[in-house]
Amino acid sequence: MKKITLVLAGVLALVVAGVLAMLLRTGDDPGPPPTSTAKLAPAERIARGAYLAKAGDCMACHTTRGGQQYAGGRALKTPFGSVISPNITSDKATGIGGWSADDFWLALHNGKSKDGRLLYPAFPYTNYTRITRDDSDALHAYFQTVPAVSRANQPHDLRFPYNQQFMLAAWRALYFKPAVFRPETGQSVDWNRGAYLVQGLGHCSACHSQRNTLGAVSGKSGDSLSGGLIPVLGWYAPSLNADAEAGLGDWRPEHITALLKTGASPRATVFGPMAEVVRESLQYLDDSDINAMAVYLRALPAQGVKTEFERDGGAQATAFLTAGAKLYEKHCVDCHGAGGAGMPPGYPPLAGNRALTMEQAVNPIRIVLNGGFAPGTAGNPRPYSMPPFSHVLNDTEVAQVVSYLRSAWGNNAPPVDSNDVNRYRTIPLD
Numbered sequence: 001m002k003k004i005t006l007v008l009a010g011v012l013a014l015v016v017a018g019v020l021a022m023l024l025r026t027g028d029d030p031g032p033p034p035t036s037t038a039k040l041a042p043a044e045r046i047a048r049g050a051y052l053a054k055a056g057d058c059m060a061c062h063t064t065r066g067g068q069q070y071a072g073g074r075a076l077k078t079p080f081g082s083v084i085s086p087n088i089t090s091d092k093a094t095g096i097g098g099w100s101a102d103d104f105w106l107a108l109h110n111g112k113s114k115d116g117r118l119l120y121p122a123f124p125y126t127n128y129t130r131i132t133r134d135d136s137d138a139l140h141a142y143f144q145t146v147p148a149v150s151r152a153n154q155p156h157d158l159r160f161p162y163n164q165q166f167m168l169a170a171w172r173a174l175y176f177k178p179a180v181f182r183p184e185t186g187q188s189v190d191w192n193r194g195a196y197l198v199q200g201l202g203h204c205s206a207c208h209s210q211r212n213t214l215g216a217v218s219g220k221s222g223d224s225l226s227g228g229l230i231p232v233l234g235w236y237a238p239s240l241n242a243d244a245e246a247g248l249g250d251w252r253p254e255h256i257t258a259l260l261k262t263g264a265s266p267r268a269t270v271f272g273p274m275a276e277v278v279r280e281s282l283q284y285l286d287d288s289d290i291n292a293m294a295v296y297l298r299a300l301p302a303q304g305v306k307t308e309f310e311r312d313g314g315a316q317a318t319a320f321l322t323a324g325a326k327l328y329e330k331h332c333v334d335c336h337g338a339g340g341a342g343m344p345p346g347y348p349p350l351a352g353n354r355a356l357t358m359e360q361a362v363n364p365i366r367i368v369l370n371g372g373f374a375p376g377t378a379g380n381p382r383p384y385s386m387p388p389f390s391h392v393l394n395d396t397e398v399a400q401v402v403s404y405l406r407s408a409w410g411n412n413a414p415p416v417d418s419n420d421v422n423r424y425r426t427i428p429l430d
Contacts, residue, residue, distance in 0.1 A: 003374070009079075013120065022042045031126035040249075041420050046142050049140070049141050049142025052138055053142055054281055055202065056201040056202070056281075058278055060276065061122075062074065062087075062088050066090050067429060068089075070088045070089050070095075071087050072084070072153060076124060077233070078231060079157075080215065081163070082157040083122035083123075083158070084155070086149045086153045087149060087153055088143055089146045089147060089151075090144050090147065091151070094150055094153060094261045095101075095148060095151075095255060096144075101136070102106060105134060105136045111178075111179050117165070118165055120158075125176075127199065127201075127202075128178070128201070131180070131181070131199035132180060133380055135388055139390065166235060171214060174214075175216040181200055190295040191295050193288075193296075194293040197289060197296075202281075202293070202363065205217055205224060205225055206241070207237040207273065208226075208228065208237040208239070209228050209237075209400065210228035210229075225241050225300065227242065235272045235363060235429040238354075238355070238358060238360075238363075239303070241325060243302055243354075245354055245358050247300070247302055247303075248297050248298045248354075248407060249300070251297065251298065253295075255296050260280070260282050260293060261285070261287070262283065262378075262379030263283075264345035264374055264380050265344075266344045266352070267349075268348055269345060271367055275375040279375035283375075283377040283378055292409050308412065309413060309414055311413050319406050320400055320403060321415070324400035324405075327393070328401055328404055328408075331389065336348075340353075340408060340411075350408075351409035356410050356413065357406060357412065361402060361406065361416045364402050364423055366424050369425055370399060371388035373388050377409055395418035396421075398421045399415070399417050399418050403416055
C-alpha cells in the first residue's frame with residue numbers, strides 16, 4: 001500500500017509539473033546553436049562519427065539480435081512497459097536519412113524528435129545532452145552513411161499514463177535540464193576528457209545509479225554513480241565511488257585500463273551487461289580515451305564506509321556454510337583454488353573480491369546460476385568463462401555456496417537464502 005501511495009503521489013506530481021511545463025516550457029533550450037565552424041574533411045567527420053557511435057554503444061539498443069545494423073526494433077524493457085528503439089539508418093522514409101544536423105542535435109541535446117515529439121529517456125538524452133555540437137554533427141554525418149534499411153518504427157508498449165506525452169513533459173520538467181559538458185578548469189585534460197566520456201557518451205550513470213519510482217536517476221543533475229539495481233534486467237551495477245563496491249581509488253591505473261579495454265584484469269573480470277559494453281563499445285576506444293576514463297573514475301571522491309558484518313556463530317549457520325564449503329570443493333576449487341586466489345586474469349580471485357562482498361548479492365547469485373561469460377575482445381580473444389550451475393544446484397545449494405564465498409578467505413558479507421536465489425532463477429538472460 002505504501003508503494004502504491006508513493007507511485008500515485010509521483011503521478012500527481014508529474015501531472016502538476018506537466019501543466020506547468022506546458023505553460024512555462026520549463027527545461028527547453030531556446031534552440032540549437034549554429035553548426036560548428038570546426039574544419040574537418042567529410043571523410044574525417046564521418047570517421048569521427050563512427051568512432052563516437054562506438055563510444056556511445058548506439059548499436060546495442062538500435063539493433064535487434066540478428067537484425068540489420070541500426071534498423072531499430074529492439075524492445076527495451078522498463079518498469080513502465082517496453083520502449084521500442086527506432087530505425088536510425090539513412091532511410092529517408094523510416095530512418096533518419098531526412099534529418100538535418102539541427103534535427104539530430106535536437107534529439108541528443110533536448111530529447112526531442114524532428115517532429116517535436118518528446119523522446120523517452122530510455123534513449124539516454126539525459127546523458128547525451130552533454131555532447132558537444134561538434135560531436136553531434138560528426139555522429140549525424142556518420143549515420144547518414146549507414147546503409148538505408150526500410151523498417152517502419154513500432155509503437156512503444158507502455159502502460160497508461162506513462163504512454164502520454166504530457167506525462168513525459170512533466171517528467172522532463174522535474175528531472176531534465178539540457179546542458180553541454182563544460183570542462184573544469186582545475187582538472188587535467190585527461191580528467192576532463194574522462195568526465196566527458198563517462199558522463200556523456202558513455203552514459204555510465206544510466207546503469208550505475210539508483211532510480212526513483214518514476215525512473216529518474218538519483219544524484220545531483222543525474223551524475224550519481226553510487227550503484228543501483230538495473231530495472232528488469234536484474235543485475236546490480238555497483239557503485240563506482242565506493243571502495244566497498246567498485247570504487248577504483250586504490251586500483252593501479254593499468255588494471256583499470258585493462259578491465260575497460262579487454263574485460264579482464266588481475267583484479268577482476270566483467271560479466272553480465274558490462275561484458276556487452278566492453279565487447280561492443282569500450283574495446284574499440286583509443287588507449288588515450290580509455291586512460292582518460294580511468295583517470296576520471298579513479299579520482300571520484302570515495303563515498304560510503306562499509307559496516308563490519310557480525311556473523312552468526314550458531315550451529316545452524318555454521319552447518320549452512322560448511323555445506324557451501326563442500327559444494328565449493330566439488331564444483332569450484334579446480335579453477336579458483338582452495339585459498340580463493342584464482343588464476344587471474346582467466347579465473348578471477350575470490351578472496352577479497354568486492355563483487356562477492358557487496359551488500360547486494362544478486363550478481364554472484366546470477367553468475368552461479370547462469371554462468372559468468374567474459375567478453376571476447378581483441379585484448380582477450382579467448383576468454384575463460386564459468387559454466388552455469390542452475391541445472392546442477394537447487395536454490396538452497398546455490399545459497400549455501402554463495403554464502404560460503406561471501407564468508408571465506410577474509411570475505412565478510414551477510415549470507416543469502418534460497419528465497420534470494422529463487423527470485424533471480426527465472427529472470428531472462430537478455
